[in-house]
Amino acid sequence: FVSTGHRGGHRGGGARTALSDESLGVGIIGCGRIGQVHLDTIAGCKEATVKVVGDFFLDAAKKSAGLYGVPRAVKEASDVINDPEVDAVWICSPSQFHAAQIREAAAAGKHIFCEKPIATNLEETVEAVRYCDEKQVKLMTALQRRFDPSFDRIKAAIANDEVGTPIVVKLCSRDPAPPPFEYVKGGGGIFKDMAIHDLDMSRHLMGSEPVEVLALGSCHIDKAITELEEPTERFDTASILVKYEDGKSAIIDVCRQAPYGYDQRAEVLGTKGMVQSDNLYPNSVKKFTSTFTGNADLPFDFFMSRYKDAYRLETLSFIDSVFNEKPVAVTGYDGIMALAMAMAAGESAAQNRWVKISEVAPVVEELGLGAKQ
Structure with missing residues (x-):
């Protein structure tokens, strides 16, 4: 399969x-x-x-x-x-x-x-x-981001050959504030809990399978995280490089804290051009004074408000799949690959080396998933 x-x-x-x-x-x-x-x-x-x-x-x-x-x-x-x-x-x-x-x-x-x-x-x-x-x-x-109108338009640009074949995917994902430490202790770490969405999105936009991952992790917000038992979970900030088939790549940066608000940006470089999504704000109002030029208000302050439409659309998509006997838009196998990528990123950050998807999740080959090498 x-x-x-x-x-x-x-x-x-x-x-x-x-x-x-x-x-x-x-x-x-x-x-x-x-x-x-x-x-x-x-x-x-x-x-x-x-x-x-x-x-x-x-x-x-x-x-x-x-x-x-x-x-x-x-x-x-x-x-x-x-x-x-x-x-x-x-x-x-x-x-x-x-x-x-x-x-x-x-x-x-x-x-x-x-x-x-x-x-x-x-x-x-x-x-x-x-x-x-x-x-x-x-x-x-x-994985609700697949249903976000901005990400969906980027995917459509790729599918419609508006920018050619994807070569590089860049994603930025920064939370406005870190979760409570009690949540962090049982949440699986920044890679499984947070970056898994970006890793999945990079695969979704690239339209091919990941081969290996290099991640650099660090801790800047709550040093208590560095004392966690699991080495792959001792980070609140990370830069991730994903190597895809045919030498394509994804570059992802994630951080648990961005004081200016929730930051979600995306860019895809293709053989014919580039498509990009800027960070979203609750409104489009700009303010211009002698001391300030820019958006009048801060970006969304929470993923629930930023992805409100995406949550609604993913629910309606599943209802449509069951009610009208259609395939689901995001499968269990997509979930397996997203987790495998997050695991590889965690091991890479902990060990400071490239980690192949097949190394942490050999089952992906058994299932017929993953890169064909």
């Missing part, structure tokens, strides 16, 4: 053969901020109806149910998955529960939209993806 970015299952196995009330019956696991975002989108979609929401903190589930008129609120994820009116589940729970919940949902024949990561390690990720294939259910990895 060669990953194309489009691999979907079909209604089969234990999945129901007809959608309830001519709409997709949805269950949402996790009523935190991202669960709320997806719930808000689905609530306004005529092709889908949220039948049940679940959260370990039952009060949170009840509150969400009340806000959006959902008939049932439960505490256990199993109760969401096994609800007879549910055709598809949105997994928005903490990362450590994803793999088990994916497996349970697939066994029940339910299609699955899962926030990244699919699992906290590569072995469980591959197992979850394979199990969904075995059970013939759809699994979509939530």
Whole structure:
């Protein structure tokens, strides 16, 4: 199997053969901020109806149910998955529960939209993806930046041959402020938690497979990070160089703190030209005085506001995939490759050397993924 970015299952196995009330019956696991975002989108979609929401903190589930008129609120994820009116589940729970919940949902024949990561390690990720294939259910990895209108326009410019064949991809991704240290300790580090989006985007835009990665990592914001047990997680700033097939390359810089606001920029150099996306602001107002020239306000201050449209569009994309029997736009195999790239970047930063994708994730060759060398 060669990953194309489009691999979907079909209604089969234990999945129901007809959608309830001519709409997709949805269950949402996790009523935190991202669960709320997806719930808000689905609530306004005529092709889908949220039948049940679940959260370990039952009060949170009840509150969400009340806000959006959902008939049932439960505490256990199993109760969401096994609800007879549910055709598809949105997994928005903490990362450590994803793999088990994916497996349970697939066994029940339910299609699955899962926030990244699919699992906290590569072995469980591959197992979850394979199990969904075995059970013939759809699994979509939530890498929302692929649905952002700016990134989507860059991808369209490449697909339409407006700038020729991509040669170099440049991505800048800087958060306005670092997450709490407690989150950092269990978050997988800057490569698996943050840069994984940029690594995936570089692969998406390049349209070819990565061969090896060189990453330079450092810590400038919270020195407590340097004391973490895992060497690949001791960084809050990194520069990443990805070598692709045919000598193409991606250059990525990521940082946990940019005091001026959330910074997301992209550039692709092709054989016929260049396409670029500048950082976005909440409005387009410019201010000109004797002491200041520029945007009147700071950029977006959070990924939830910057990628509001992307979150909505990825949810609608998955609904369309299930409701109309289409392949999903971002597959479990895309999730595997993104994690493999993040792992290679982490090892490279920790060991100060180039690291091949096949070195940290030999399974990609077994799956027919990765660069053909």
